[in-house]
Amino acid sequence: MHNRTGVSDIAPATVSGAVPLGTAPLGFRGVVAGIRPLAGDALPPEEIERRLIELGFTEGADVEILHEGLIRHDPIAVRVNYATIALRRHDAAAVLVLPGSAADTARTGAA
Amino acid sequence: MSDIALPTRVALVGNPNCGKTALFNALTGSRQKVANYPGVTVERKEAAATTPAGLRVQLLDLPGTYSLRARSLDEEITRDIVLGRFAGEEPPQLLVCVADATNLRLALRFVLELKRVGRPLILALNMYDIARHRGVEIDFDRLSSELGVPVVPSVAVRRGGTADLLARIDAAIAGRGGLPEPVANAWHEPSAGELRAVQRDADRILAAAVTFPQTADNLTRKIDKVVLHPVAGLLILLALLFLMFQAVFAWAQLPMDAIKDGFDALAALVNGTLPAGLLRSFIANGAIAGVGSVIVFLPQIVILFLFILLLEDFGYMARAAFLMDRIMGGAGLHGRAFIPLLSSFACAIPGIMATRVIDSRRDRLATILVAPLMTCSARIPVYTLIISAFVPNRAVWGGLSLQGLVMFGLYAAGIAAALGMSWLLRRLLWRREPTYPFMLELPDYKRPVLRNVALGLWQRAKMFLYRAGTTIFMMMIAIWFLCSVPQPPPDATEPAIQYSLAAKIGHAMEPVLGPVGFNWQINIALVPGMAAREVAVASLGTVYAIEGGDEHRDELGHVLSAQWPLATALSLLAWYVFAPQCASTLGVVRRETNSWGWMLFLFAYMLTLAYIAAFLTYRVALWLGAG
Numbered sequence: 001m002h003n004r005t006g007v008s009d010i011a012p013a014t015v016s017g018a019v020p021l022g023t024a025p026l027g028f029r030g031v032v033a034g035i036r037p038l039a040g041d042a043l044p045p046e047e048i049e050r051r052l053i054e055l056g057f058t059e060g061a062d063v064e065i066l067h068e069g070l071i072r073h074d075p076i077a078v079r080v081n082y083a084t085i086a087l088r089r090h091d092a093a094a095v096l097v098l099p100g101s102a103a104d105t106a107r108t109g110a111a
Numbered sequence: 112m113s114d115i116a117l118p119t120r121v122a123l124v125g126n127p128n129c130g131k132t133a134l135f136n137a138l139t140g141s142r143q144k145v146a147n148y149p150g151v152t153v154e155r156k157e158a159a160a161t162t163p164a165g166l167r168v169q170l171l172d173l174p175g176t177y178s179l180r181a182r183s184l185d186e187e188i189t190r191d192i193v194l195g196r197f198a199g200e201e202p203p204q205l206l207v208c209v210a211d212a213t214n215l216r217l218a219l220r221f222v223l224e225l226k227r228v229g230r231p232l233i234l235a236l237n238m239y240d241i242a243r244h245r246g247v248e249i250d251f252d253r254l255s256s257e258l259g260v261p262v263v264p265s266v267a268v269r270r271g272g273t274a275d276l277l278a279r280i281d282a283a284i285a286g287r288g289g290l291p292e293p294v295a296n297a298w299h300e301p302s303a304g305e306l307r308a309v310q311r312d313a314d315r316i317l318a319a320a321v322t323f324p325q326t327a328d329n330l331t332r333k334i335d336k337v338v339l340h341p342v343a344g345l346l347i348l349l350a351l352l353f354l355m356f357q358a359v360f361a362w363a364q365l366p367m368d369a370i371k372d373g374f375d376a377l378a379a380l381v382n383g384t385l386p387a388g389l390l391r392s393f394i395a396n397g398a399i400a401g402v403g404s405v406i407v408f409l410p411q412i413v414i415l416f417l418f419i420l421l422l423e424d425f426g427y428m429a430r431a432a433f434l435m436d437r438i439m440g441g442a443g444l445h446g447r448a449f450i451p452l453l454s455s456f457a458c459a460i461p462g463i464m465a466t467r468v469i470d471s472r473r474d475r476l477a478t479i480l481v482a483p484l485m486t487c488s489a490r491i492p493v494y495t496l497i498i499s500a501f502v503p504n505r506a507v508w509g510g511l512s513l514q515g516l517v518m519f520g521l522y523a524a525g526i527a528a529a530l531g532m533s534w535l536l537r538r539l540l541w542r543r544e545p546t547y548p549f550m551l552e553l554p555d556y557k558r559p560v561l562r563n564v565a566l567g568l569w570q571r572a573k574m575f576l577y578r579a580g581t582t583i584f585m586m587m588i589a590i591w592f593l594c595s596v597p598q599p600p601p602d603a604t605e606p607a608i609q610y611s612l613a614a615k616i617g618h619a620m621e622p623v624l625g626p627v628g629f630n631w632q633i634n635i636a637l638v639p640g641m642a643a644r645e646v647a648v649a650s651l652g653t654v655y656a657i658e659g660g661d662e663h664r665d666e667l668g669h670v671l672s673a674q675w676p677l678a679t680a681l682s683l684l685a686w687y688v689f690a691p692q693c694a695s696t697l698g699v700v701r702r703e704t705n706s707w708g709w710m711l712f713l714f715a716y717m718l719t720l721a722y723i724a725a726f727l728t729y730r731v732a733l734w735l736g737a738g
Contacts, residue, residue, distance in 0.1 A: 035303070042471065042547045049303040054177045055550055056217055058310045066332065070341035071437040075446070077339060077553055081216055082323070084331075084553040086433040091548040 021063060022093030026073065028065045030097040032057055032080075037094040048094055055087075056080040057095050064100075118159060118167035119284050120201055124189060124225065125209035126218050127175035128426070128554035130237045132156075133267035133563050134209055135172040138277070145570050153188050153467060163274070164281040171203065177217060178224055180300050183470035193228055194296060204290055205283055206232045207276070212242035212249065212264070213555065215321060219313035222258055224301070229294040231283060232260045235276050239264035241557075246324030254320035268560045331555040335430070344434050351427075352453075355418045359457070359488070363410040370410070374403030392595055393588075401587025404646055405579045408458070411488045413572055415457035419450070420567045424559035429551050436549050442530035443537030444481075445474040446549050452478065452529065455485035459696045460578075461571070463703055471547035477533050479703055480713055483696050484529040484689065486522045489644040493687050494521055496648050500668035501680040517684075524688050528720065578695070590639040590646070608650075613638045627686070627722065628679040628729035637692070644692050678732035685728040691717035 018033040035052055037045035057063075057080060066084065067077040075088045125131040136143075139158035146155050156172040173192060174185035181187035188197065195202025208225055210218030215236075222234055236242070236249065255262040263279045266272030284290055301309065338344050378395040385391040422428050428450055436446025444452075447469045455462030462482045469475040502514045590613075599610040608614055617635035624634055632655065640647030648667075655670050671680070691697065691714045701710040732738070 040545065042545045046303055048548060050180065050301075050306055051182075051548065051550060053303060053306045053310060054180075054217070054220075055552065056310075058307055058314075060314075067335060067339040067433075068341065069434065069437045070345060071441075075433060075436050075549060077335070077433060083214055083217060084335075084555075085550060086429065086436075086553050087550045088436070088548065090546075091550060 018096040018098050020093040021065075021078065021095040021097045022076075022089040022091070024065055024097065026065050026068050026076075028063075028097075029100040030063055031100055032059055032061045032063060032095060033098045034059060034096045035094055036096055045094075048091065052091075052095060055085045056083055057085075062100065063095075063097055118169040119205060119290065120171065120203045121168050121205045121207060121280065122171045122173055122192060122203035123207050123209055124173050124193060124221075125175055125237075126177055126211065126214075126221060126552075128429075128552065129175065129209050129211040129214075129218065130267050130557075131175060131209040132172060133560060134235065134237055134265060134273065134276075135170065136563055136566055137267045137273050139170055141566060141569070143566075143570070145574070153185050155188075162277050162281045162284075164285060166281060166284055168280065168284070176221075178221060178301075178306075179228075179298060184467045186470075193225070193230070194298065195230075195293075202293075203230065204293075205280065206230050207235055207280070208232060208260075209235050209237050209265075211554075212236040212239045213245060213247060216313065216317055219258070219317055220306075220310045222260065223309050223313055224298065226258070226260065227296070227298040229296050229298075231290055231293070233276070233279055233283060234258065234260050234262045235265045236262060237265050237267055238557075240266045240269065240272075248322040250320045254316065257316040257320055268562075331426075334556055335553075338427070338430055339433065344430075348431055348434055351418075351422070355415065356456070358418065359411050359414050360491075363414055366410040367407050370407045371403070374399055374406070378403075389595065389598070393591060396595070397588050397591030398584070400649065401591065401642075401646070402579055402584055404649060405643055406576065408488050408645075409572060409575060412457045412461075412575055413568055415454070415488075416461075416568055416571050417564070419454060420564045421559050424557065424564060426554045426556045429553050432549075432551060433553065439530075440546070442534045443541075444477060444530075444533050445469055445471065445547065447551070448474065448478040452482060452485055455482040455487060458487050458489070459483040459485070459693070460699050463696070463699050466703070473541055473544060474547055476704060476709065477536050477541075479700055480536065480709070480716075481529040481533045483691065483693070483700075483713065483717065484525050484532060486525040486688070487644075487693075489693065490521075490687055492645040492648045494518060494684065496651075496668060497671070497680050497684055500672040501675075501677055521684060521688055524685075528689065532716070532720075587642060587646075590642050594639060594650075606655075608635065626729075627725035628676070628682040628733075629686075629725075630675075630679070633679075633683060637690075640692050642694055644687065644690075647692075677737040678729050681732050681737070682725040682729035686721045686725040689717050689721035689724055691721070 021028075021030075021032075024030070035049045035057060037048035037052075039045050041048060043051075061081050062079075064079040065076050066079050069075050073089070075086055076092060077084055077086045078092070123131050123135055135156065135158070139160050142160075143156055143158040146157075153174060158170050160168050160170055162168060171192070173189040176186040176189050179190045179193060181190040191197035192200055192203065193206065206225060206228070208218070208222050210222070222232070225232055234254075236251075239249075242249065249264075251262050251264070261279055261283070263275040265276045338347060378399045381391060381395045381399065385394065419428075422431070431453075432446040432449050435449040439446060439448060448466070451462045451465040451469075453462075454465050459482050462485070463479050466475045466478045466482070469478060498514050498517050502517050505513055507513050507516065593613040593616070594608050594611050596612055597610060599605070599607045603610065613635050614631075616638050617631050620629075620634040620637070621631055624637075629637075632651065636647040636650035639650045651671070652667050655667065655674075697710055697714060700713055701707060704710065
């Protein structure tokens with residue numbers, strides 16, 4: 001799954017079954033499959049990607065949506081391996097995730 | 112110049128929330144020098160310490176960051192000092208990277224990044240006691256050999272918890288050959304791919320050297336189930352804010368009265384000792400009364416900061432930002448703006464200074480521009496005087512005090528104005544700019560350490576007093592001058608102030624301020640009120656030739672209610688919700704935005720709002736028959 005060159009080795013669009021973390025429901029558990037920031041935000045996509053990586057969103061990291069806000073279920077608090085990160089669903093949309101286990105797959109249908 | 116004579120420069124770096132400042136406090140105690148880096152208001156904390164081996168070190172506490180890719184003002188300082196390119200700052204000879212032992216994943220990536228800088232480096236695994244208690248097992252030798260840097264445990268909150276770190280610093284400085292010269296810097300801003308690779312390496316090291324327990328710490332999660340609940344969480348936040356304001360107003364009363372009495376007694380002593388004349392007036396009215404009128408707010412500021420520091424140490428502040436992000440986002444503000452705006456209820460100055468954690472320049476500017484609209488404690492004396500004089504003290508709607516409701520309404524007006532203004536700014540100035548990301552780590556809850564809170568409070572109180580003793584003191588002298596020069600003629604029949612420059616200014620303002628219902632006495636009070644709003648109360652007292660200050664406030668209230676129409680009183684209240692009447696705030700805005708333009712913009716828009724609000728209030732009140 002990883003190579004040693006440090007180059008992003010996963011083409012997110014090709015990961016079948018991956019959904020944006022930003023659209024996943026409360027309680028979602030999964031694994032990060034890739035980062036795919038969209039252009040048109042205040043920061044360039046590369047910068048968004050770097051910030052997400054610096055907060056622990058790297059391929060293979062376990063994620064779980066622990067909490068969400070009142071208005072439009074936004075922002076969300078996500079457990080990423082051993083840290084909890086708060087971010088807006090808009091920014092979390094750049095993180096592509098695969099549902100973690102069969103037991104959880106049923107609950108992610110909304111995404 | 113021999114290096115032996117000089118203390119070794121050691122800099123502490125680390126992720127936010129790693130307990131770095133607590134460790135710094137434990138290493139240095141209260142011998143810290145807190146100042147600002149030249150040109151910016153990022154706090155520079157430095158202290159001298161002596162190691163067990165008797166070596167002198169100069170410790171520098173750098174702002175927390177996840178990487179050397181600086182994203183905010185704070186982080187730029189950390190990057191530039193670590194890289195040794197901060198002008199006027201000697202590069203550190205030894206870096207101590209502080210990491211939360213319970214949350215090592217992101218820290219290890221940062222350690223690998225710091226290694227590339229080429230300076231001697233030690234990794235301190237802080238909060239090691241908590242990690243052990245949770246069952247985290249760390250193989251120090253393995254971690255050290257994998258990372259290629261010495262690794263020591265540290266416990267900032269326990270006596271002796273820094274012994275290992277100090278011994279390691281000793282060994283690094285005085286060991287075989289002493290501190291090595293830094294090798295050439297190999298750090299450059301990493302690409303996303305490089306960051307990934309480094310994190311992968313860090314994850315590998317973590318897996319090799321650290322064993323995590325099967326069951327994670329669930330206490331934080333359990334608390335968050337309630338505290339971050341969409342509805343209950345907001346109610347808890349509101350309750351906390353309510354408790355905080357209760358405390359600020361109720362607990363502060365006694366010490367505030369004591370400070371006021373103290374300054375009054377001092378002024379009385381001067382009045383009784385010195386012969387009448389300019390010198391006595393200068394010392395009693397200019398220096399003592401002026402500085403006293405500001406220092407009297409120290410208890411309120413200390414109590415407010417006590418709450419803020421406790422909530423911060425506990426780990427709640429990041430959660431407050433999480434809860435408020437969407438709500439404030441509706442008004443075009445960033446979730447991180449919540450803490451600065453909260454501080455602005457005490458005083459806009461610490462609030463504006465707290466905006467430096469906001470990494471987007473635009474969000475930061477918007478927060479700075481609306482922070483002075485939050486009702487600061489300096490408005491309280493003005494509100495109290497006018498409300499007690501004009502609003503009947505009776506209960507409405509089953510037990511609610513009408514005076515209290517008016518006070519609450521003024522606070523609400525300030526908040527509404529701040530939200531409305533930031534919405535407008537976003538609409539008019541930054542319409543095309545997309546929103547900035549909001550990403551924030553929510554740290555595990557921790558029990559606040561009394562010593563750290565006390566030290567933080569002491570540093571803030573000291574800074575406030577220093578400001579009162581310098582900037583505000585100078586301004587009070589200028590205002591005293593305006594109010595006392597020229598001296599009244601010997602056959603004067605009116606109060607002395609009416610012959611002064613301030614009175615001339617007050618009269619000159621009549622054509623402008625007449626339409627909002629202000630008489631010339633109010634205009635005069637507005638002039639000294641420029642230094643600090645609360646001074647307006649004392650000035651009204653002087654203008655109406657009433658002896659004394661607070662103990663006669665009721666009397667001043669009687670005079671006002673006899674002489675002013677209700678419409679004028681309401682108009683003055685509306686004016687004070689918006690008026691940019693505090694020169695120190697304007698000074699801080701200029702420094703923080705590094706622009707006279709934004710400061711003038713702030714002044715102009717607040718003045719315009721104040722005028723419109725006072726005008727509308729006055730006209731509507733007249734129309735309703737309150738003339």
